[in-house]
Amino acid sequence: MSKLRVAVLGAKGRIGSEAVRAVEAAEDMELVAALGSGDKLETLVVAGAQVAVELTTPASVMGNLDFCVRHGIHGVVGTTGWTEDRLAQLKGWLAQSPETGVLIAPNFSIGAVLTMKFAEVAAPYFESVEVVELHHPNKVDAPSGTATRTAQLIAAAREKAGSVPQPDATVTALDGARGADVGGVPVHAVRLRGLLAHQEVLLGGEGETLTIRHDSLHHSSFMPGILLGVRRVVTAPGLTFGLEHFLDLK
Numbered sequence: 001m002s003k004l005r006v007a008v009l010g011a012k013g014r015i016g017s018e019a020v021r022a023v024e025a026a027e028d029m030e031l032v033a034a035l036g037s038g039d040k041l042e043t044l045v046v047a048g049a050q051v052a053v054e055l056t057t058p059a060s061v062m063g064n065l066d067f068c069v070r071h072g073i074h075g076v077v078g079t080t081g082w083t084e085d086r087l088a089q090l091k092g093w094l095a096q097s098p099e100t101g102v103l104i105a106p107n108f109s110i111g112a113v114l115t116m117k118f119a120e121v122a123a124p125y126f127e128s129v130e131v132v133e134l135h136h137p138n139k140v141d142a143p144s145g146t147a148t149r150t151a152q153l154i155a156a157a158r159e160k161a162g163s164v165p166q167p168d169a170t171v172t173a174l175d176g177a178r179g180a181d182v183g184g185v186p187v188h189a190v191r192l193r194g195l196l197a198h199q200e201v202l203l204g205g206e207g208e209t210l211t212i213r214h215d216s217l218h219h220s221s222f223m224p225g226i227l228l229g230v231r232r233v234v235t236a237p238g239l240t241f242g243l244e245h246f247l248d249l250k
Ligand SMILES: NC(=O)c1ccc[n+]([C@@H]2O[C@H](COP(=O)([O-])OP(=O)(O)OC[C@H]3O[C@@H](n4cnc5c(N)ncnc54)[C@H](O)[C@@H]3O)[C@@H](O)[C@H]2O)c1
Pocket: 009, 010, 011, 012, 013, 014, 015, 016, 035, 036, 037, 038, 039, 055, 056, 057, 058, 060, 064, 077, 078, 079, 080, 081, 105, 106, 107, 108, 109, 145, 222
């Protein structure tokens, strides 16, 4: 069987360098390009890349995906910064290239995907829910893509269940003290040397609390999800948002 021809964009970065090693070690994949900032995207075409693993920055990801989709190169995207406008633009590009697939995974680690799922299930059963994400201080975006997605899933689950707004008597607060508001769910971002990627979902009801916590302790935690994404995206045209769809968790 022929090997999947894979490129990594952001190959010198924290997660990109780990992804380069993971693709090189995968028996069913061949690493055909490893691009860093300033490298020419045409290299992907010359190298015959079938899938580009996109692990760059919110400032670079759209240009890279525009190029990939126009050239029929599937995308496995871990880069953050996704807004409704950006998603709509990407869907427009994919509509022009109907055989191309792009997976955007706010988080590739199985524990984080399960955290999101568990939070979505639990949210309607508690009056209060807040998300705390904790990351290394070199992270350029806040809140994390994972926390934003978690809060969106919680908000949607609560709306579907007809939950009332959360209790909160705050009348005066310093800016930021109650976190960012994502669909009515407060999201708090901690940046701390020594950490990698961590998240707590705090749920509270009368006389009880439930805490769902996940810790990524090493970038290796994201690699099985990236490799799964590469294997599955080639037969999944259009946009897939969330690794859970390739884990049959939905
Ligand atoms: N989805 C997940 O599971 C997951 C896990 C970890 C990190 N991330 C995300 O991945 C992204 C990268 O994180 P990081 O910690 O590795 O950051 P990083 O700063 O260490 O790496 C980013 C790399 O991309 C390079 N780059 C920038 N523009 C480029 C371009 N146009 N072409 C090629 N390379 C380019 C930079 O030079 C840098 O080496 C962030 O958005 C982060 O949030 C996602």
